[in-house]
Amino acid sequence: MSLELINRNSDLQQLQNEGYEVEFFNIYLMIHHVPYVNDKKQVAYGTLVSKSSILESSVKPADHTTLWIGDFPCDCKGSRLLKLGDNSVQEKIRDGLVATRMFSQKPKTSSAAYANYHEKMTTYVRMLEGEARVIDPNVTAKTFLPIQPTKEESVFHYLDTASTRAGITLINDKLKQDRIAIVGLGGTGSYILDFMAKTPVGEIHLFDGDKFYNHNAFRSPGAPTYDELLNNTTKVEWFTEIYSRMRRNIIPHPQIIDETNIGDLDSMDFVFYVWIKENQGNYW
Template identity: 35%
Template sequence: MTWTSELQVLASRNPFIDELVKQGYAVGFVNAHLVIFGVPYLNAAGDLMYLDMISPLDLREGNLIDRPSDHKLYFAGEVPCNIDGNKISAGTAEEVRFVSDEIVGNRMLSNKPEGGRQYESIEEKIYQYLALISAPAVHKYPGVTPRAALKKHVEAAPSPLRFPDTLSAREGMVGLSHRLRGQKVAIIGCGGTGAYVLDYLAKTHLEEIHLFDDDIVHVHTLFRLPGVYGEKHLGTPKVIALGEAYAEFHGGIKPQLKRVDRNNIACLAGFDFVFVCVDDAPSRQMIAQACHDAARPFVDVGMGLNQGRNGLYGFVRIAGGAVGDFDKLNGTPYMPAQNAEDREYRNQPQIAELNALNAAMAVIRFKQHMGFFDRLNESHAAVFDVAGMALDTVV
C-alpha cells in the first residue's frame, strides 16, 4: 500500500502498526485516526461485505500510541453479523465519525474486554475488534483474504500542522476543525493581543497565517507575549521571533516585516479574514475601511483601562467579524476612530491576561464566522467589563 510520511513515523515507533501492514492489512493514519480498510464481515443476509475500521488514537511523546482512552470503534458499513444472521456481540449505534472528506464512519461499535476493564493497549483493542468482526466471514468464506481486501489507498489529508490533531480526533470534531482548512488570515499588529491570536490560531488547520508588524521586541514586550522569550530576542523583529517559535508547530506561518499603511493596504484583499490588533485608532480605521471595501471580514480588538484607587478598571472589546459590520461600527465607540487622551494602557503594559482574553474573544468570533462555534445572535461587537466581570454584546 502507499505509505504516508505520518504512517511511516507511526510504524517506526509502534511495531504493532508495522506488523499489521506486514500481515497484509491496508492501514492508514488519517487525521489522528487509525483506519484499517477492507475488513471482511457478514451482513444480516450472510453476504460477504467489507468495512473500514476507524479508531481515534491517543498519542504521547515521540509518536508513541498511548493506552486507548475509550473502548469505542467506528466504521462505514452495515452492522456486522454472525453466521446465524444475528449481530455480533457488541453494542451498536448510528453515530457519524468524520475523519476526512473520503473517510466517514456511519456507525459505532462498543465492546469492552472481558470483565469490563479498559483496553491495556491499542493492539489489544484492534485485534479484539478484528476477530469479532471478521471471524464469521472467514469461517463462512474460507478463501476470503481478510487483509487489504479492497486495496484502498488513502493519503493523509494535507495539513500545515506539524503534529496530528489528536484532540479533534478524540472528541469527534475533525469535521468542524476542517472548516478552517484552506483559509488564509492576516494578523495586523503582533503585540500582546496579536501574539495571543497567533497562539490560538497556530493550533488550527488554517492554510496560512500572515503576521504584519514592523516593531521589535522590547523588554516590556517579553511580559506580554505568550510563552517564554528572553534576552536573545531583544531587538529582534516581533514577527521574526514569533514566526520562528510557532513554525515549530504550524507550517503556514508567514512573517511580514512591515507596517500596514496606505502604500500596501491593497494586500488585505488576498486574505479570507483579518485580525486588526493595532492600538492606533487612525490606522485601525484605515484597515477596517480597506477590509470593508474588499468585502473581507475582520475583527478588531482593543481595551481601555484607567487606574483607580483599587487598581486598574476598564474594558476589553472586540468589534466586527462579518462582511458588512463596518457600516454598523464606523463612528461608534465600539471601534474608535480617534486615540483616547488617557494613555493608561501604555503605562501598564504587563497585562498579559487581558491580552489573552481579548485574543480569545476575537478567535471565538472568527470561529463563529467559520461555523466552528454556534452563534445565537447577530451582534457586531462585544464588551467585557473587567471590574464587573460582565460581558455585553451589541446587536
C-alpha cells in the same frame, strides 16, 4: 499512517486517542510498545499485529487471532502464558518486522467474535500488560507518541490529536483552505496568533513593523530568554520562528498596514486588525 484512514475509522481514532502506538501497513494493524514479561521475569516490549480489512468505519474483525513480534510472553513469575496459545509462525509484516507467534484468545462474551478492532487489540494488550504491571506498575502501552503527517496531509508538523479527541475534526477541516492575517502582534494580536496557530488554517500572515523588545515579553505568550531578547529581532520574525516549530505556512511581513498598502489584505479570507495607531491610542 494515513490521516484520511484514521479520520474515517472510529477504531483507529479510539486507539490513537487513548495513546496507543498505532500503525497500519498493507493489511496489518499494529500496536507497538506493548509491555510484557519475558522468561527472565523482566519487562520487555513487543508488537501486536492483526490482519485487518479496515477501510471505512468500525468493522468486525474476521477472526480472533493476533500475531506477535517479540519473545514468548510469560506471567509475572516467568512461566509461559500458554492460555494465549503456542503457535510458531514466520510472517514478514514489513522490512525489519517479522511475526514469530500467533495468539488465540476469544472474547469473554457469548459472541465468538470481537465487536471491533479496538475491543480485539485492547483485550490482548491488557493480558500482556497486566502481567508486566505486577513487576512494574508504571509500565503502559499508552505512550501518546507524536505522529508526523506529511505536508500534503496536514499543515502541522505533528498530528493534531486534540481535535479528534474533541470530535471536531470535520469542523476544523472547513478552515484548511483559509488564508488569515493578523495585523499587530502586541498584547492582543500575539494571543490571537497563539490560538490561530493551533487551527488547520492554510496560511497565517503576520504584519507588524516593530522589534520584539523587553516589554513585549511580558504581554505575549511564551517565555523568551534574556539572550533571545538581545537578538534585536522583529516581532514577526520572533513569532514566526516560535510557531513554525509546530506548523507550516506562517508568513512574516515586517511592516504595518496603512493606507498605502492595505491592498495587501485583499487576498485574505479573514483579517484580525488589532494594531493601535501610533500617537492616537485607538484601534484601527
